[in-house]
Amino acid sequence: MLLRTTCNSVLRVTSDRLYSRAMSNTAIKHLRDMEDALRADGMRITRQRVAILSVLAEANDHPDADEVHRRTKQVDPSVSLATVYRTLSVLENHGVVHRLTFEGGGARFETADAPHHDHIIDVDTGAVVEFHSDKIERLQAEIAAELGYDVVHHKLELYCRKR
Amino acid sequence: MLLRTTCNSVLRVTSDRLYSRAMSNTAIKHLRDMEDALRADGMRITRQRVAILSVLAEANDHPDADEVHRRTKQVDPSVSLATVYRTLSVLENHGVVHRLTFEGGGARFETADAPHHDHIIDVDTGAVVEFHSDKIERLQAEIAAELGYDVVHHKLELYCRKR
DNA sequence: TGACAGTTGCAAATCGTTCGCATAAGCAAT
DNA sequence: ATTGCTTATGCGAACGATTTGCAACTGTCA
Numbered sequence: 001m002l003l004r005t006t007c008n009s010v011l012r013v014t015s016d017r018l019y020s021r022a023m024s025n026t027a028i029k030h031l032r033d034m035e036d037a038l039r040a041d042g043m044r045i046t047r048q049r050v051a052i053l054s055v056l057a058e059a060n061d062h063p064d065a066d067e068v069h070r071r072t073k074q075v076d077p078s079v080s081l082a083t084v085y086r087t088l089s090v091l092e093n094h095g096v097v098h099r100l101t102f103e104g105g106g107a108r109f110e111t112a113d114a115p116h117h118d119h120i121i122d123v124d125t126g127a128v129v130e131f132h133s134d135k136i137e138r139l140q141a142e143i144a145a146e147l148g149y150d151v152v153h154h155k156l157e158l159y160c161r162k163r
Numbered sequence: 164m165l166l167r168t169t170c171n172s173v174l175r176v177t178s179d180r181l182y183s184r185a186m187s188n189t190a191i192k193h194l195r196d197m198e199d200a201l202r203a204d205g206m207r208i209t210r211q212r213v214a215i216l217s218v219l220a221e222a223n224d225h226p227d228a229d230e231v232h233r234r235t236k237q238v239d240p241s242v243s244l245a246t247v248y249r250t251l252s253v254l255e256n257h258g259v260v261h262r263l264t265f266e267g268g269g270a271r272f273e274t275a276d277a278p279h280h281d282h283i284i285d286v287d288t289g290a291v292v293e294f295h296s297d298k299i300e301r302l303q304a305e306i307a308a309e310l311g312y313d314v315v316h317h318k319l320e321l322y323c324r325k326r
Numbered sequence: 327t328g329a330c331a332g333t334t335g336c337a338a339a340t341c342g343t344t345c346g347c348a349t350a351a352g353c354a355a356t
Numbered sequence: 357a358t359t360g361c362t363t364a365t366g367c368g369a370a371c372g373a374t375t376t377g378c379a380a381c382t383g384t385c386a
Contacts, residue, residue: 039383039384043332044331044332044333044382044383044384045383045384046332046333046334046382046383047382048333048334049333064373065373065374066373078334078335079334079335080334080335080336081335081374082334082335082336082337082374082375082376083333083334083335085373085374085375086333086334086375087333089375101264101266103264103318105373106372106373106374107373107374120307120310120312122312123315129310129312131306131310133302133306135302136299136302136303136306139296139298139299139302140299140319140321143294143296143299143321144283144321144323145326147283147292147294148325148326149283149285149292149321149323149324149325149326150323150324150325150326151321151322151323152286152322152323152324153322154319154320154321154322155266155318155319155320155322156303156317156318156319156320157317157318157319158303158306158307158312158314158317159314159315159316159317159318160307160312160313160314160315161312161313161315162311162312162313163308163311163312163313202352202353207351207352207353207362207363207364208352208353209351209352209363209364209365210351211364211365212364227342228342228343229342241365241366242365242366243365243366243367244343244366245343245344245345245365245366245367245368246364246365246366248342248343248344249344249364249365250364252344268342269341269342269343270342270343327386328385328386329384329385329386330383330384330385331382331383331384332381332382332383332384333380333381333382333383334379334380334381334382335378335379335380335381336377336378336379337376337377337378338375338376338377338378339374339375339376339377340373340374340375340376341372341373341374341375342371342372342373342374343370343371343372343373344369344370344371344372345368345369345370345371346367346368346369346370347366347367347368347369348365348366348367349364349365349366349367350363350364350365350366351362351363351364351365352361352362352363352364353360353361353362353363354359354360354361355358355359355360355361356357356358356359356360
């Protein structure tokens, strides 16, 4: 079933769940599975949380809370900013999203389903590129171990300029 | 010349400059040189800035603005928090202090005179340990280069737990 | 379906940080 | 030293991002 909204985005209604724009069936299944896992983990799956989850699943950038709110309202206009903040925190605690705190400016978020990676931030444009280096990770663990520590998590950000 | 204050800390007065507690003569000379350099760089050396500089020079931890303010007031009680913030920003622009933005919580500061290093943050105690790895730095530059970037600066933080 | 505990929207509160303004004080030239 | 120009200061109010208290609402599970 398809609905066309006033703002020209396509909504797909599946049973009583609202997902934003055109999502593939496999993407929808992925969301459903995630909801089930979260429910099994004691989290209530509300209308607002579904909307927020679908926004996060679709995002391939790193939106801040306000941007998540803006996008979520396209799916469900009643969702408040406070709920967005609360939901993002809850999802973070469930390990479903990661909170990114780049220099200058508020927190930004990304789904945790992609494999671990670090970030390059373009100092001129604010664009974010993801990368990963096993070699660096190994060195980090070595250094921490030398100092008597285990790495719980780390943050590696390269603030760069296009050459 | 020595002064003993009510709060049991020793102040040293050198010409018209106030430095906190017992500082070695070489440490004082270092501060004087720094002041001269800053003055030559167009920055006015005020009573409050001298007090803040001396606090920073003495700190071997990574205090936040509020903590810098608390310590500065021991030297000169009239210094306001706003001035601490303004001075820290100015000093950062002059490359004299670095602003550290660890997860959860406000900015913390360190003097820039130590050679470049990264940080290990104890997730249980908040303690900060400094380390450096040329090997990691080299890898970072390589990765950025592969993606068409030059590293302007970077942030590497290992959030760790004592083993 | 009913009941309970978790969730929501709203507005107010909080936290760290910045800003406007009138006053005070560096610094360079005198 | 004194002057004059400009910048720095303290104060309190404003700020933006985030959190919270509360009364109404709604998943969930029996």
